[in-house]
Amino acid sequence: NAGVTQTPKFQVLKTGQSMTLQCAQDMNHNSMYWYRQDPGMGLRLIYYSASEGTTDKGEVPNGYNVSRLNKREFSLRLESAAPSQTSVYFCASMPLAGDGEQFFGPGTRLTVL
């Protein structure tokens, strides 16, 4: 099993450009999550999907949209990137919301110039 995979690993954008971060898991988990990690701030939840077909805002959703494409895939879209979105983005999954371990992907390092 590959676990949680993320693409791309690195990305540089100019202000105003758009992009989609991809995440997939092969563990048949129901719940998936997107976090950002910034120096001195820790990890913060952007959006989550408790189950296929549902998505909800986390702590810092502004400037982002998500799509739960199917049970395996959960994408994060930046419609108009801003320098404040420079961060490392992590995707995670867990068997059921509130039950079990969360497993994390390797992250996407995004720089917005």
Place this chain on the structure above:
Amino acid sequence: KQEVTQIPAALSVPEGENLVLNCSFTDSAIYNLQWFRQDPGKGLTSLLLIQSSQREQTSGRLNASLDKSSGRSTLYIAASQPGDSATYLCAPTSGGSQGNLIFGKGTKLSVKP
């Protein structure tokens, strides 16, 4: 709002020492608590999951305890090794059924040979 504090922020010890990392949280209405390690430039690796009904969990040289009523968890590392050098993150789940983790800022551990 749940707040998670990890003390100390950084710790340097000689190889072979036993050590304790501390985590405190403000809202005791949690479901689970996970401990992770993060190596520089990498994703998070789950170390231990403590269910709210449990008091402790062990994996090899690691032992984590949970005291919900006092809002505390500790991670005990026995006979530390240089390979244990990493940042350790504590994350209780929020109340409700979403399984959302709230992260502390971590303790950066350095084990000197």
